[in-house]
Amino acid sequence: MRNTFADVFYEAGKEDPRLCVVVADISPAGSIAKFRSDFPDRFINTGVAEQVMIGIAAGLALGGMRPFAYTIATFTLFRPYEMIRCDLCYQNLPVTVVGIGGGVVYSTLGTTHHAQEDIALTCALPNMQVIAPCDPEETRAATLWCTQQSNGPVYLRLAKAGEPVLTGKAEDPWQFGKVRCLEKGDDVAILTYGPIMKTAIEIAGQFRAQGQSVSLYSVHTLKPLDKEGILSILKRHKQVVIIEEMVPHGGLAHMVKALAWDAQASCRLDTFALHDEFHHNYGSHAQLLAVHGLSREAIAAKLGL
Amino acid sequence: MEHADFDAAAARGRCLGYRKRILEISQQVMAVHAAPAFSCLEMTDAIYNGMMRRDVAGKYIDAFLISKGHGCLSQYVILEEQGIFAADDLPNYCTPQGRLGAHPDYGTPGIEASTGSLGHGLGIAVGMALADKINGRDRVTYCIVGDGEMQEGSIWEAIMMAPNLKLDNLVCFMDYNDYQGLGRTSETHPYFYPMHDKLQSFGWEAVDLNGHDAPAMVAAVKNRQGERPFFVVCRTVKGKGVSYMENVPIWHYRSPNKEEYAQALAELKEIAS
Numbered sequence: 001m002r003n004t005f006a007d008v009f010y011e012a013g014k015e016d017p018r019l020c021v022v023v024a025d026i027s028p029a030g031s032i033a034k035f036r037s038d039f040p041d042r043f044i045n046t047g048v049a050e051q052v053m054i055g056i057a058a059g060l061a062l063g064g065m066r067p068f069a070y071t072i073a074t075f076t077l078f079r080p081y082e083m084i085r086c087d088l089c090y091q092n093l094p095v096t097v098v099g100i101g102g103g104v105v106y107s108t109l110g111t112t113h114h115a116q117e118d119i120a121l122t123c124a125l126p127n128m129q130v131i132a133p134c135d136p137e138e139t140r141a142a143t144l145w146c147t148q149q150s151n152g153p154v155y156l157r158l159a160k161a162g163e164p165v166l167t168g169k170a171e172d173p174w175q176f177g178k179v180r181c182l183e184k185g186d187d188v189a190i191l192t193y194g195p196i197m198k199t200a201i202e203i204a205g206q207f208r209a210q211g212q213s214v215s216l217y218s219v220h221t222l223k224p225l226d227k228e229g230i231l232s233i234l235k236r237h238k239q240v241v242i243i244e245e246m247v248p249h250g251g252l253a254h255m256v257k258a259l260a261w262d263a264q265a266s267c268r269l270d271t272f273a274l275h276d277e278f279h280h281n282y283g284s285h286a287q288l289l290a291v292h293g294l295s296r297e298a299i300a301a302k303l304g305l
Numbered sequence: 306m307e308h309a310d311f312d313a314a315a316a317r318g319r320c321l322g323y324r325k326r327i328l329e330i331s332q333q334v335m336a337v338h339a340a341p342a343f344s345c346l347e348m349t350d351a352i353y354n355g356m357m358r359r360d361v362a363g364k365y366i367d368a369f370l371i372s373k374g375h376g377c378l379s380q381y382v383i384l385e386e387q388g389i390f391a392a393d394d395l396p397n398y399c400t401p402q403g404r405l406g407a408h409p410d411y412g413t414p415g416i417e418a419s420t421g422s423l424g425h426g427l428g429i430a431v432g433m434a435l436a437d438k439i440n441g442r443d444r445v446t447y448c449i450v451g452d453g454e455m456q457e458g459s460i461w462e463a464i465m466m467a468p469n470l471k472l473d474n475l476v477c478f479m480d481y482n483d484y485q486g487l488g489r490t491s492e493t494h495p496y497f498y499p500m501h502d503k504l505q506s507f508g509w510e511a512v513d514l515n516g517h518d519a520p521a522m523v524a525a526v527k528n529r530q531g532e533r534p535f536f537v538v539c540r541t542v543k544g545k546g547v548s549y550m551e552n553v554p555i556w557h558y559r560s561p562n563k564e565e566y567a568q569a570l571a572e573l574k575e576i577a578s
Contacts, residue, residue, distance in 0.1 A: 020439070041439050044470070052428040059432015061412075062418065064440065067432075082460070083421060087429060090419050091411040172478035 001158045001195075002100055004136040005143045006031035009068065012147035013039060019147055022046060024053045026071045026100070030163070050079040057095045058087035064093055066135035066147065072106070073099025073115035073157065081121065086193040088153040089127045095153050097144040102132065102136040102157035103194060103245035104274065107288035109141065110137050111278045115157075120250025122155040123223045130193040130223040131176070132157040134197035135166040138220055141174035149176075158204045159195045166197050167218065177221045179229035191230075196245045196289065202296045203241065206305040225255055234265040241270045243299065245289065309354040315574040319354065320346050320519075324546050326570050330378065331560040334399045338407060340544035340556040344379035344482035345371075345449055347517045347576070348539055349379040352447045352478070353387070355523035367444055368433060370417040373451030373480060374408040374427020375558075380415070386515075389415040402427065422527045424457030426450065427477060433462050434475040434534075449478045453485030456494065467534040468508030476526055476533040477509075480516060480545035484554060504536040516541035517576055534562040547575055 013019040020042035020196065026037055028043075046053045050071065055066040067250060069076060076099045077084065088095050090212035099115055106113040122130045131142070131154060133139040134204040138159060147156050167174075171181040179191070188207050192200040197218060204214040215237065218224070234240060234256075242253045253271035275291040281291045289295060323346055332339040343388045355366040371377050374474075381398075384390045390413075397403025408421030418432070420426045430448040437444045449548060454460060469566070479500065483490050491498050504511035510530055514521050516539025529535045543557075544550030553576055559571055 046462065046466055049462040049465065050433065051424070055428020055463060056432035056435060056466065057423060058418070059429040059434070060436045060439075061432075062386020062429065063433045063442075065436050083425065083428070083431055086419060086422050086423055165569065191347035283414070 001133065001139040001163050002161045003030040004139045005098065005158055006035075007141040008140050009147065010035045012144065012292060013042065016066065017042075017149065018064060018069070020044065020060060020065050021054050021068045021070055022060070023059045024048060024050045024071040024075060032070075048079050050075050054080040054083035054087055054097070056302050058083070058091065058093055061093035061095050062091075063164070068096045068098055068146070070098040071100065073102045073118055074113055076100075077115060077121065077155070077197040084153070084208055085125055089125045090179055092127045093224075094150045094177075096156055097153065098156045098158060100158050101160055103159075103282050103286055103287045104292070105159045105195075107285045108281075108282045110282065115228050116245075117247050118155070118157060119222050119244070119246045119252070123250060123255075127152045128223060129154045129221070130157070131155070131195040132223055133191070133220050134194055136162055136220050137165050137167050138174055138218065142176075142220065145176050152281065157194065163195050164198065166201060174220065175225055177224050179226045179233070180218040180220060182218055183214065183216040185215040187212045187237060187239065188216065188239045189215040189217060189233045190241045190242045190243065191217045191219050191233070191256065193222065193252065194245050196243055196294065199294065199299065203299055203303070203305070206300050210305065219252055222252060227259060230256055230259050231263050234260050234263060234267055237267055239268040239270070241272070241303065243272045244295070245294065246273055248276050270303060272302070310352070311359050311520055312560060313520045316347070316350055316354065317422045317520045317577075320350050321575050323350065323386075323575060324573055325380070325570065326382045326385070327378045327487045328566060329559065330395060330398055333396075335560055336407075336558045337373040337560045338378060338558050339560070340550050341373065341376040341451070341480075343484070343550070344541040344543045345373070345376045345516070345549070346379045346545070347519045347520060348478050348480065348522060348541075350521045351519040353517065355408045356476075356526050357445075367447065369408060369440060369447045370418050370420065370430055372430070372534075373423065373449060374421035374426070376449070376451070376480065377407075377409045377564050382411070384415040390530065391514075401517040416439050423454040424459040427460055427463040429525050431467050431470065431472060432477060432478070433441050434467075434472045437470065437474055438470070445474050445476060447476050447478070449480055449528055452479055452483065452490050453499070455479060455497070464504065464509070466505050472534045473531050476537070477534065478522075478537045478539050480518070480541055481538055482541045484543045484552065484557070486557075487553070488554075489496050499535065501538045504538075509536045511536040512539065513538040514540065516547060544575060548572060
């Protein structure tokens with residue numbers, strides 16, 4: 001995802017002189033390194049200084065630029081949170097805040113490097129738009145959209161590198177602000193975002209093995225949430241399953257439950273999220289998700305699959 | 306494109322009028338940040354009337370933002386006088402029918418950025434100046450920070466970055482009124498001073514002068530070497546011009562009552578450079 005982001009940004013930046021990147025001492029991956037050498041004026045490194053990364057991005061936007069602030073999610077978001085709130089959201093400036101390693105992707109680095117609350121915190125901010133692609137192809141479409149939009153600030157939650165393409169045969173194209181149907185069925189709908197889509201696909205397979213017809217959706221845009229799209233999913237399915245790599249508060253599960261209550265939905269609703277805990281465990285990303293109860297096996301068991 | 310010659314007598318007259326206008330506004334609301342506006346009034350006036358260039362149509366070319374947003378009445382009275390604000394803006398200060406609050410709000414005419422939370426404005430100013438460099442635009446960005454605000458780590462991130470980015474188009478003033486919430490800044494943080502040498506060691510060109518001496522500030526900015534960002538430590542008096550407000554912390558935000566207002570008006574006079 002990181003490399004796809006870099007490739008798309010480089011190509012867009014070649015054409016649009018307003019695009020620039022402000023990083024806080026993160027080693028530029030792939031094409032961002034090329035962007036740095038080809039357009040040194042538009043590559044700004046603040047060093048280990050995330051507050052001024054956001055402040056400078058705000059000032060650049062006020063000066064007519066289209067900045068992308070880019071570092072590891074926890075540092076891009078938590079450290080300068082008040083700058084994101086006041087400088088970007090309050091002033092509604094077109095700055096894309098890119099968080100690498102959303103959720104617990106940096107699974108060997110410990111909680112200091114996790115951004116397991118990022119979606120809740122960004123969705124809470126007025127004017128903020130929140131996007132979490134599930135694979136490199138969605139990252140391509142989302143990044144391109146970010147380079148072209150002028151609405152206001154965006155939080156673009158990415159994982160790391162090496163994620164597989166999961167949306168090659170999707171029913172719908174990627175469209176900002178719309179839930180995206182990857183597979184259409186009639187009985188069960190699975191809603192998710194981010195690279196945990198891989199697990200969602202496996203769970204869909206297990207439902208199918210039991211003779212159920214399954215819909216699979218990427219809810220890549222968390223804010224603004226596609227309320228109509230979600231309501232239609234709640235209406236059309238007997239069971240809706242939500243899987244998210246985020247704390248259990250303030251994320252997709254809560255938002256869908258609120259919609260379901262308002263719509264008096266009658267479907268069964270199962271939700272899976274990270275624990276509301278700081279775990280002191282290390283390992284692969286999949287292993288850390290398992291610690292949080294988000295392995296395929298644990299989810300399947302709770303769903304009776 | 307050149308700023309007009311700076312008339313010190315005219316500036317003193319303007320600042321007397323601005324102080325009276327701020328006191329007048331103080332009678333509309335329960336709380337007003339008069340003292341923090343009085344300390345940076347000569348600075349703000351000198352920036353608008355002695356430093357910022359205008360185009361042939363009279364529109365400002367250069368930019369100004371006040372990072373110590375609570376001092377914004379110093380800017381509001383100037384924007385009112387210059388007709389950048391509408392006539393009913395300040396009369397509706399802090400009311401539901403108005404658009405001006407106690408801190409500057411981006412989107413209001415003449416306001417470059419929303420400030421008020423301390424430690425934000427200088428970083429934004431660095432970004433604005435950088436955008437001008439990238440785009441080859443001839444504009445100087447002026448910024449006022451507070452002395453208490455200098456304790457914010459984010460200010461030092463911005464101070465670190467400005468010379469690294471070679472921003473010779475950035476001028477920052479520090480309102481050294483020596484007061485913050487819990488006392489004299491130089492007493493609560495004695496090892497933090499002097500300040501201008503710290504700025505120099507970070508790569509800025511810096512001077513230390515009287516912040517109520519407008520001609521001195523105009524001359525310092527005009528005569529700067531101009532190869533690096535420029536920092537002016539302005540020694541000021543909080544509440545300058547009203548005896549009972551000077552260096553008395555409660556006037557950070559309190560509005561004078563009727564009698565106090567009358568006394569203030571009676572004793573206000575032009576402040577010698």
